[in-house]
């Protein structure tokens with residue numbers, strides 16, 4: 001068990017395991033195996049990066065009842081999971097800046113539980129899903145709401161550079177069934193729900209996605225946001241908190 005981090009030091013990027021006093025380097029992405037190198041870093045001397053290097057980021061829309069009600073993208077609950085992709089180029093880590101695009105008039109936060117796939121996964125049943133999970137993390141599915149509504153699909157509204165803050169680490173020993181998911185905008189609580197409120201629970205999501213596309217080790221799935229979305233402005237600070245994982249904080253610039 002552990003907290004897996006990806007970091008930048010003055011000599012490059014590294015993977016590691018976060019301990020109380022230091023970060024113990026491992027040889028590479030932990031989804032492929034955890035091999036300590038013997039080198040250690042001090043958390044004060046490094047920058048935390050997004051703790052994922054996915055081939056794709058698969059997102060689930062409209063997966064909490066109360067969010068479906070507040071959303072104008074649907075009038076009723078979906079009868080199958082609604083999927084879309086975010087490009088890996090949108091990733092930023094904890095402390096990274098979310099850049100407000102010139103094209104957008106409204107940019108929202110969306111607090112979500114992220115799951116990192118541990119091994120190649122295709123056409124699996126829901127009961128098998130746990131075998132394919134490496135760990136959990138926090139995701140902010142940043143969304144240009146006006147552009148999402150304007151376009152037929154959501155690629156632009158969801159895909160800008162910096163629109164996928166992830167972190168601060170991957171936890172590999174948390175249960176996903178009933179975790180508190182929250183967001184705080186400038187310190188004020190905005191979203192608060194539990195993963196037990198998902199319309200399609202984690203095993204169903206992983207199974208469903210695996211029947212569409214092969215999931216590779218390291219791929220990231222973001223499981224949808226609860227109610228309470230609202231816009232952010234330049235200068236704001238947004239925090240995504242998931243129980244048992246940690247807190248992901250980013251500023252808007």
Ligand code: MG
Pocket residue numbers: 059060061110112141224225
């Ligand atoms: Mg979302």
